[in-house]
Amino acid sequence: MEIKTLHKLEKQAYKKSHAEIARIGFALFFLAAILAYSFATSGGVPNNLFLAIAAVFGGYMAMNIGANDVANNVGPAVGSKALTMGGAIMIAMIFEAAGAFIAGGEVVSTIKGGIIDIKQFGNDTDSFIWAMMAALLAAALWLNLATVAGAPVSTTHSIVGGVMGAGMAAAGFGIVDWGTMGAIVSSWIISPLMGGIIAALFLLAIKKTIIFREDKIKASYRWVPIYVSVMAWAFVTYLILKGLGQVWAQWIELLNSLPLVSLEAQGKPAFLTASLIGLIFGGFVFALVKKTLKRNMSSMKNDRHSVNGQFTIPLIFAAALLSFAHGANDVANAIGPLAAINDAIMTGGITDKAGIPIWVMAVGAFGIAIGLGLYGPRLIRTVGGEITELDQMRAYSIAMAAALTVIIASQLGLPVSTTHIAIGGVFGVGFLREWLDESNKIERQIDREKAEIKDDKKMLNALRNELKKLEKKPAKTVEEYQRITELFRLIDEEKAALKKAKKLLKKDKKNLFVKRDMVKKIVTAWVVTVPAAATLSACIFFMIKGIML
DSSP states (O other): OHHHHHHHHHHHHHHHHHHHHHHHHHHHHHHHHHHHHHHHHOTTSTTHHHHHHHHHHHHHHHHHHHHHTTHHHHHHHHHTTSSOHHHHHHHHHHHHHHHHHHHSOSEEESSGGGOBOGGGGTTOHHHHHHHHHHHHHHHHHHHHHHHHHTOOOOHHHHHHHHHHHHHHHHHOGGGBOHHHHHHHHHHHHHHHHHHHHHHHHHHHHHIIIIITSSOHHHHHHHHHHHHHHHHHHHHHHHIIIIISTTTHHHHHHHHHTSTTOOOOOOSSOOHHHHHHHHHHHHHHHHHHHHHHHHHHGGGOOSSHHHHHHTTHHHHHHHHHHHHHHHHHHHTHHHHHHHHHHHHHHHHSSOOSEEEOOHHHHHHHHHHHHHHHHHHHHHHHHIIIIISSOOOHHHHHHHHHHHHHHHHHHHHHTOOOOHHHHHHHHHHHHHHHHHHHTTTHHHHHHHHHHHHHHHHHHHHHHHHHHHHHHHHHOSSOOHHHHHHHHHHHHHHHHHHHHHHHHHHHHHHHHHTSSSOHHHHHHHHHHHHHHHHHHHHHHHHHHHHHHHHHO
């Protein structure tokens, strides 16, 4: 029997190693294709070797964005079983790539968030190129490490840390805009807090208006269309503001070419415009959901499962729209520095805005999709189920938090991270579950068991010390021999009691709705992302400089 079990384990390990080799091989093939294409199309350009290597770094960064960051968009939908893992990856790959290509923009900021003042490079184009290469590689390496560790981190903060570290290595501390850095640090608190509060409030509202009602079918008919239409409004508004901002001017121009249409030209959509369009879509969705529910009410059961089912299709749309907006925005984390390097090599100058050749956009778009397909499932599982258990209502609340927090923050000028918002939303629904289920009782029980363990350890040490003293005495009385025997018995009993207390503690910790170890790991990864990427980037910059000089 044991030999059969070992044989099965061996076969599973063999399959797993083959799958891992295949993934690595495909990733290397993609990077090799980028290298070959870059060389083939820039043969007569000076420093084309730097451009080719930078393109590989950009592709590597894009793959790591796909492997780590995209999990926040589809993880809750997968965790709630609204989408299968395969379906989520397929949807995310298509919409991430579409967002990058359609709305990634013709021009991107070469320095994410204006974190450094590129004027301090002067005419030293070589140092600027080396700094951008170091930033790309450092950010990608840090994201790779975080993905292996199962920690979802901000790709924006990773590239910001990389640019900051390389900039300081190249031109000193004065190159960094410390005000911007302060805003980034504040986003570590603002993003998860806002995301958690909004997600918890939406989940609480659903529970109060539907789940806690005796007639859940009637409550669903009244409230589900409202919640889904609010979601439609939020996501259309979010998509226009964050996903289509780069191509808004072209859309206005296209509409103005139609007869009887005259719209004011805008560089980017205003909140009011986006909100009104979202409101129109929301009204349409309200009517559609109301009609669908009326038709399906006879087949609905008066239970939680039926209520959950009403949020499945909205969650699929949410995953697709979040992926589109993410591809449009975060592709710049990979191709921004690459576009800067390409522009510096082609023109011999340094600029804070750079045009994007189609091949650079393709590196970012396909890199994100490939990274997601190859290595995305690990983080999707973490976000979807390893922090807290999710169902469709909880996943809906998290998706709403992601969209609404970005909308509110953009209007208030608050710095936020979409990664931190999504994870904060997961924390929020988990902690709300604990509060509603009176898990504070479990917390108090855990504290009592910790105190018991501490007391048992003290007693065990005291008994051992007494035993040592008696055993050291050269001559012993009958009473002392009896006491030694009793001490051995008491020590065995204390060991058993300590073992039992530790087992109970471990069991009670599992009853908590939010895994505390995961919270600690993720928050630690957030805090160290910028300094870790910055340190790594500075080291890589000095290494490149040492090789070249």
